[in-house]
Every structure is written in structure tokens, then in C-alpha cells.
Amino acid sequence: MTINNHIYKFLFFILYCISFNASSQEEKVWFDGMARSLFTRDVLVEDEDSEDTVTPKNVSNGYNLLDLNTHVNPIEDFEIFAQLRLRNTFGGFFGSGTTINVRQLRASGVINNKVKFNLGDIFLNQTKFTLHNYEGEMGLFYNENFNSYRDIVCYENFYLEDRWRLQGLQLDFSFEFDRFIRSLEYDFFITRPRGSFSISDTYYLSDQILSGGSMIIVPNNSIKVSMNYVNTFEIPTTGTTNISLRNPVYHWSINHNLHIKESVINQVVEVGFSNRFWQDGSDLNGEIEHIHNSEGMFLDYSGNYYNKDSTFNMSLGYRYIDPNFRSTAAQTKRINYNSPVTLYPDYNSLSSNRQISLFDLISDENIYNQELSTTLMGINPAYSNILPYGDATPNRNGFFLKGLYSSPNKTIICKLNSGVYSEVIGQGTDELRSFSMLQSGLKFNFHKLYGWSKKVSVSALYSEENTNRGGSEIESLNLKSRQLGLDVNLEFANQFIAQMGLKSFSATGNEYLNQRNIYGVLEGYDSVDYNQKDMVVNTGLLYQLKENVYANLQYNIWGSDFDSELNQDFNFNRIFFVLSVKL
């Protein structure tokens, strides 16, 4: 702890000096950034009956890092941004274990006060069906007390809201009119999510390009019409493969607002379609053939009611996603279930590969994905089976209901997200899966209720997913997963908050995992039985100087019980400390 405190003071001093210098340079060059010190110590809890003499009993990891953001404004409305990372792993001395990376580079500005541009590392989001970084399992498993972990996972993976971090060029401009149409807004971008790289000496993958644009028409205060288009494609001449992807997605939406005193009734209709195929130019006659062509459409209607003071909102809607709807930039998952876990990837005397568990979902930044996937990524139905690819999950048809209530003084905050869906067509059978989901959260801020100066809050989270399919013994399936989370926060001294929490997850039943080939074609199934319980118990101490400046010490007890001969149970303990400073 002593070392961390010194490092914290040192980094804080540097950032303070940098911020001070900024004002003295007439804001031509200014700095901000982020500093973090992290330490973890993980302990393998052994079964008394079977001593593991191969796996290390405990491991320690940690690092200090400083992300220094340099903003250079040589002229008005123009900025060059560079993020430089200095990272030192604990245990590294004299330069060993120290890395210096350029983490982001971007030039941005406004041309002639009309066209805004960004060039370099840009963060893009369009619609839920065209370009969207769906939070997926991250939206399910984070209690408030795991915000320190969440901050790290999101920051390290560039998860800024629902945007994908891409490299390319973006242009925005708009027109305003005094009759018929109030405004006309345009946005265009072209990015390269993947550059050409070699698989072997003679085999090069092609450049992958993501481009698109939006046009938003606002006739009046009540109606907004938008048209969006994205296309993910590969340039075959940049590689040695004869096969290249094309995945255009078209989207239209109408948004209507009806203002009633202190509330608004909003209706949104979204429709569109996608086409995905690969161009095969391997024919010796030079003819290009389209292979694995899939076309699909979608429809989403939501009726929303919300109070203008943000104390209440509710959405009721219907969604249909065609089984063949494919949208690379909207269906890519954050979690890559094929990634090895960072902590104890092998256990049980190094004989078992540890699969991604609840605590890994919460804490392991390395299992998260920053690259777009042109085919549907693998899922774990135990953790997310109903909308694993977000609202754009293909082969879904059903209704959803969402809501939020917050008392005016935020004494009580309730959240609800529910849905009832079914498949559009069956997988391997005429029988259709039916799904139901319920996610609810409730938070009591007792200090607001009783007017205490010290924060005292209790929050609970309950989530449930059910999947069913009828039919024969082979066709039928039934998978239930539930999670319960409980957090207690008690501020016992100024800015010092004691944290206590419990999270449990269980999945029981059976499902079929899809086996898809490299073109995403469903070729087979793996029958999987689930009888799994995950658990995380958390106690900690949070010292919160500001919203973005905090130190958090936690003790986590976590593990998984599989009740299966195929998977061995595991249990771990962790001490976790993080000091995070964002300026």
C-alpha cells in the first residue's frame, strides 16, 4: 500500500502540474489524462480431499499506468489529439516491464464552420441494427460495487457508451431551413477495422473496410426521419484470398413525439434489411460468384412514455429480426467466449481449462473484444441466450417492456427490462424456441430518505432468462438462468464508504450450441447440459474523492460449482486494490 500511495501522489502531482501548465500556454496545448495503480492477489482455494501440487497457490499482479492526453490546438476549430501510455508492471525495474505506447491519435476540427471532421481514432455509433456496440452481458452482471472493475474493462477496451472504436475518417454537416424542413443532417464515415495481414508466407487476409452514412430529416419538432447505411466489405486486391465479404445494411426510422404537459409520448418505427455474401473470384474464367448469400430484414416498433423531469419512463414495443439478418457492426459481441481467461486458465493440477465464469465477466478485461466479427460469435447460453447479439439478434420475434422510476429526490430507483420472444424459424427442427426474460433493479438511498449526510444505500438486482422448446425428446429443451445481486454501501466517514455485496448466478437445463463454419453457416449442434452455480462475495472500502478520482480496496470470494463430471469446481479469493485518477 505504501508504494501505491507514493505512486498515486506522484502521478497526481504530474497531472496537476500539467493541468496548471495548460492555462499558461493560452490553451494552444493542453493536457488531461488518466492514471491508475492496480494490484491484485489471487488465491486458489483448494479442495481438502484433493491437493493440487502443480498449480500455484496464489499469484500477484499489478501495474502503474499513466495515459497522457495531449491536445494541440494550432488554430481555432482544429485539434490534434494524442494519447500516450506509460505502463510499468509491478516487479519491473530499470526499464524491464515498462512499456510506452501511443494509444490514440486523432485530428479533428471544423472546416469553414460548416463541416466537422474526425480523422484517426474515432468512436462510432449509428443505430442498434447498423452500427452499435451492444453491452450484452456487461449490462447484466455489474452491481454498483463492481464499478471499479467495470471502469477498467470499458476503458481498456475503448467501450465508450455504445460506440465502436475504429480508425478512419468521419464527416458531419447539416443544413437548416426556414420552411418545410427545419433541418437536414448528414454524417459519413469510412474506417478500416482490420488491415491486411499475413496468415502464412503466401496467405494474406484482405483489408476490411466499414463505411456508411446517415441522413436525418427533421420536418418539425414532432417528427424525425432518418436513413442509415453501413457496409462492411473486404478489398480482395489487398490480400491473396480470392474470397471477399460484402455486408451492406439499410435502415430507415421514423420518430414521432407527442408532447403532453410534463410528459412526452414517443413512437419509433425502425425497418431495414441486410445482405451478406462473399465474392468468390477463384473461377479461372474470371467470373465472380456470390457464395453463402443471406438476406434478411428487421422491424422494431417502440412506444415510449417519459416524464420530462426524468423520473419515469416506460417503453413497450415489438421487434422482428429475420433469421438471415446479418449486420457485422451491430451483432459483434463484446465478449469473446473463445478467449482464454487471464487468471488461472488451467486448474485442477493443470488438467482442466477454466471456462469464462461470472467473475471473469466482471473483472477480466482480456476476454473482451475490440474487433468486428463478420459472422456470429460464439455465445454461452447460460449467461445470455435470449438476446446474445443485442437488439439485432437474428431469428427473434416478440414484445418487450422496459421502464424506469426514480423518485424526485432519488430515494427509490427502480429499473425493469423484460421481454417475451420466440424464434422465427426453428434450428434443426420445426419446433420454435420461446424465450422470456426479466431484469429488474431496485435501489434505496436511505440517506436521502432520512436526510442523513452520510451515504447509506441498498440495491438489489434480479435477472432471469428462460428458454423452452417443445417437441420430441431430442428437440425439447429447457434452460433457466437466474442471478441475484445485493449491494450495501455505508459511508462511515467523509468519503469513506464500506461496501458489502453478494452476487449469485445459477443455470440449469439443457441447450444446443450451434456449430457454424467460417461463413456462419449452421452445420451442427453440441448438446450441453447445465447445472452451474457461480458466486461472488464482495467486501471493500471505497475512498471517493470525486466521481472520477477514487481508491477502492476489495476482498472477493468467488467460484463456480458445476455439479458435473466434465467440469471441476473452482474457488478463489482475491484482494484487489485500484487507485484511479481521471482528469
Place this chain on the structure above:
Amino acid sequence: MKKSNIFLIIVACILSVYSCTKETTEGPNLEDFYADLTIIDSLSLTNYNPNFGLEDTVGFSAQFSKSVSWVITITGTNSNKSIEFYGTDSLITPQEISWFGDGAYNSPFNNDISLTGELSSPFFEEEMCLVELTFEDEENSNISMVDSLTIEGLKQIEGILVADFEEGLPNNSCTWEQAGGSMTFDIANDEALESGSYYKMGGIVGWDWVLGAIDIPLDISDVTSNPNDFFLNLGILSGDVQGNFADNQFINIMISEEQNTPFNDDLSNNLSDVFASNMEVYQYKIQPVDWVGWQYKGIAYSEFEEKNVDVPGVTYSRNPNNITAIRIQCQACPWNASTACPNNENIAVRTDVDYIIFTENTSILNQ
């Protein structure tokens, strides 16, 4: 926009949804992966006594409860020759799976000759055959069906005979050999693979890799097969009575598609004129020839490499009906010019050949 218009748009969109998806299921049938296999119709044959010489066929039929990977194996009880048919389906019909007598040929090879290598009996005989239907991926199932048939007549091998040496060397062919020791380049009659004669190629040469060759002119312009379906077949005899053979001896086969040069107008050189280094020549090396006795080889024309590909002006457009000549060249490591093969000073190279024939669609031993 009026509310009624928005409502109409929504209704139109919902209606369009249900006209979009035309498929009823995605992916292969689940039952095919997890249901137990049961036989609905057992294996039956359309002909139990085929005479392939009369172009008889044997059709197979069977039906199963699910799509499954199956194998039909026909094994000659006397020759032990076997042939297999593969498929993945829930139904086998004679229209899709039939045996046209592939592998059931009147053998051109002499009865006292047995081929070395993996195939001791290259062809079915007029014999009883066992027919077995098995299922590869059904690990927990011991289901198999057995039937039998009797071959009453064999097919004749169809092909374009290049040389069998029964009437001496082929017309207009030319040969050449080094002035080495114990050179054997001549017709022989002692242990032919097919009928009574074969062509010997061998000897002892210490200064050069090439010992000699035979060039044969060809006119096969009526062939329509592509290079993948056009096969050169030939038998190769090696080894002396003690079972020894020379180090790194091999046969280099060249095929020429040269169209503008006569086969052998220039008599001042050793062999044909259509294998020059500026011509469209393909080559394939059977290297090494390291066995004792006869072996029979079948090589697809598409497997021949382009010999002069780096020579400017040589255009390659491989086409079997443009073949104008073939060269069978005997080569071996020269004991005096290389330190790698000192034993070749005392052992004669032997790469004798017989029954050189082109076939279409498959090689002879795979027919």
C-alpha cells in the same frame, strides 16, 4: 404527418415481415445428430449376378430413419480386391448409387506376375463378392448389413495404348543410350508384365545422370478429357535377382505439346526434336525407383510439372489432345560424378517399362 399515416406505415411494415422469411428451418436436422439409427429398408441389390462385359450394372437401395454417413464395401472373396461407395443421406437409391464394374477388368497382366507394393490383386475376378453396408459415425451402433453378388463377366480395359512392345518398338519411335557398361536398352521377353515383351532400360554410367530414353510420337487429338481426368499408366520393373537396385535410380517422363516442330526431322541429334528447352514440355519424375519387381503406376496429366516455365516465349496451355510425343527417360545417380552413390559402380540401373497406356477418367488400378 398525421397519426393515421404513421399507423398505416407500421401496419405495412408488419405485413411485409411475414412475407420475408421463406425458410422453415435453419441448419441440419437435429434428429440426424442425436436420434438412434434404425433401418427402414434393408440393403438390396438390383443385380446379383452382373456380367460387366455386357455392361450390366448393380444398383443399391436402402432407407434409414435419419441422414447418416454410410459406406458400401464390395470385396472379392478370391481376389480380395475391394471397392467402396460413400454417401450421407437417409436414402440410397439405384439411380444415385450403382456399380458399373469399376475395378472388374480382364487383367492385362500375366498370371505369373504379381505387382509389388500395396495392391497385390489390382482387379476383381469372376468371383463371389461380399457387399457390406456400414455407418461410419454411428459409434454406438453396430448396425451393418451384408449381402453378396457373383461377378459373371469382366469388362475390357479401355484406353489409348502407347506401347506394349509386343510388335517391337512403336512405329516411328526413337531410342538413345549412353555408351556405358552393361547397357540394356532393348526389347526383352523373359519376365514381361503384359503378354510376352517389355522394354529394358538400364546399365552402368558413371559420368551422367541420364542413361538413355525412348521417344514415342503420339496423335490423340480426339481426346476430350481435361488434364485432371487424363492418366498415363505404365509398369516399371526394377531390381536384380539378389533383390538389389541402384541408388537413386528413377524414370523421368516428358510429354510434349509442341505443335510446330516435326517429331524427328533432325537426325543429327540423339532423340526426337519436340522436347527442346523452348517448347511446351511437361515432366513427371518417378523417383526413386527403389523396389524389386513390377509396380504399376497411374499419373494424372495435371500432376506433370511445366518443364520450361522460366523460359521466355514458352506458353503453357495444358491440353491432352495437343500431346504430340512422350519420352521415357532412365536416370540414376552417376557414381563417378557424385559422391552420393559409390555403390552404383557395381550395380546396373534397371528401370524397365511395359504396358504404357493412357486412360480417361481414372487410372487403371483405380478403375
